[in-house]
Amino acid sequence: MGSGRQRAQSFMILATMLYRASHLTAGVLAVVQHQRVVAAQYAGLAVALGLSVLGYGAALRRGWFDPRHIWADVLVTGCALPFVLCTWGGAREPASLEWAMLLGGSASAAASIALERVQALAALALLVAAHLVGYQLVGASPAVVGHVNSVLSSAVMAWVFWWYLRRQGRLLDDANARALGAETHKARYAERLEHHRALHDTVLATLTTLAAGGVDANAPAVRERCAREAAYLRRLIQQTAAEVPHREIGAALEEAVGSVESLQLRVTTQYHDLPKVPPHVAAAFADAVREALNNVRRHAGTGHAYLTATHDPDRPGGAVVTVVDRGPGFDPERYVPGLGLRGSVHGRMAQAGGRASVDTAPGEGVRVELRWPA
Incomplete structure (x- = not known):
C-alpha cells in the first residue's frame, strides 16, 4: 500500500x-x-x-x-x-x-x-x-x-x-510509526517475560531445590540437569526466539518430565493418540507441565506425580494434558496463585490459545488440566 x-x-x-x-x-x-x-x-x-x-x-x-x-x-x-x-x-x-x-x-x-x-x-x-x-x-x-x-x-x-x-x-x-514502535516495545517485553518464565521454571527451580538441601548436588542426575540448564542459558544469550528448535508435543513433554525427574520427582506418564499441534503450542504445553511438576515437587509433599496426555475428544485436533498429585491439596478460595502458576501455567497456555484449570481441595491433591485450543 x-x-x-x-x-x-x-x-x-x-x-x-x-x-x-x-x-x-x-x-x-x-x-x-x-x-x-x-x-x-x-x-x-x-x-x-x-x-x-x-x-x-x-x-x-x-x-x-x-x-x-x-x-x-x-x-x-x-x-x-x-x-x-x-x-x-x-x-x-x-x-x-x-x-x-x-x-x-x-x-x-x-x-x-x-x-x-x-x-x-x-x-x-x-x-x-x-x-x-x-x-x-x-x-x-x-x-x-x-x-x-x-x-x-x-x-x-x-x-x-x-x-x-x-x-x-x-x-x-x-500513527503507523508510533504503532510500529509500540509493537516493537511490546514484542521486546513479551520476549523478556518469556525468558523470565523460562528461567523461573528451570534454573531458578534447580537452584531453589539445591538451596533447600532436598537433593544431593553431586548426584549424576542433578549434575546433568545443571549442565543442561547452563547450556540453556548460553543459548538464551546467543540465539533469538526464531532459532529455538521446533518439537512435537510428545518429545516436548518427555523433555519437561525428564528435567524434573532429575530433581528426584518420580513421574508416571501415559500418552494416548497425541495429535499434531503447532510447534509453539507444543512448547507451551511442555513449559506449563514443567512448572506444574515443579510445584508438585516443591509444595505437594510427595515424590510422585502423574501425567496424562491425549487428544481432546470434544475438539478434533485438540490436546489435553493433566498433571495430578496425591498431596494435601489446598483451599482455592484462600490461595493466591504465585508467579509460576499465573505466568508459567495459565499465562503460557493463554498465549498459545489454550487454557489451564486447577482442581483441588484440602486433602484431595491437585489436578492441573491443560487444554488446547481453549
Whole structure:
C-alpha cells in the first residue's frame, strides 16, 4: 500500500486523470458531431490525447507527475491549441472552441499540484490569458468569466485536495510509526517475560531445590540437569526466539518430565493418540507441565506425580494434558496463585490459545488440566 504520502499521490493522479478523461470525452463528442470535415480539429484532439497519455502514463509508472510533461500539456493543450483551432481549425464561434477550452481546466488542476508554487502560478496565468484571448477571437466575451472561473476553481480545488491528503498522509505515517514502535516495545517485553518464565521454571527451580538441601548436588542426575540448564542459558544469550528448535508435543513433554525427574520427582506418564499441534503450542504445553511438576515437587509433599496426555475428544485436533498429585491439596478460595502458576501455567497456555484449570481441595491433591485450543 505504501506510505500515506504515496497513497495521496496515487489518489491525486487518479482524480486528475479522470477529470482530464471527462474533458477529452467532451472533445471527442464535439469534434465528431460538429467538425466532421475539419482536419485540424481532429489533429488537435489527437495531440491533446497524446499528451494526456504521455503525462498520466508516466505519472502512473513513476508514482508522480513529471514537471516537463505538465508544462508541455499547459503550453500545448491549454494555451496553443485554442489559437491553432481559431487559425486553421475553422473555430469561428464559441461552440467550436469550447471543448479545447475545457482542457485548460484539467491542465490547471494538474499544474497546481505537480509544479512548484511560482511555476504553478505562472502556468495558471498563461491559461487564464489564453482563455481571455481565445474567447475574444470568437466573439464570446460573456462566456469569458465562467470559463476563467472554471480554470481558477479547478486549480484551487485540486490544490486544496492535495494539501489535505498530504496532511492526512503525514498523520497516517506518524500513527503507523508510533504503532510500529509500540509493537516493537511490546514484542521486546513479551520476549523478556518469556525468558523470565523460562528461567523461573528451570534454573531458578534447580537452584531453589539445591538451596533447600532436598537433593544431593553431586548426584549424576542433578549434575546433568545443571549442565543442561547452563547450556540453556548460553543459548538464551546467543540465539533469538526464531532459532529455538521446533518439537512435537510428545518429545516436548518427555523433555519437561525428564528435567524434573532429575530433581528426584518420580513421574508416571501415559500418552494416548497425541495429535499434531503447532510447534509453539507444543512448547507451551511442555513449559506449563514443567512448572506444574515443579510445584508438585516443591509444595505437594510427595515424590510422585502423574501425567496424562491425549487428544481432546470434544475438539478434533485438540490436546489435553493433566498433571495430578496425591498431596494435601489446598483451599482455592484462600490461595493466591504465585508467579509460576499465573505466568508459567495459565499465562503460557493463554498465549498459545489454550487454557489451564486447577482442581483441588484440602486433602484431595491437585489436578492441573491443560487444554488446547481453549
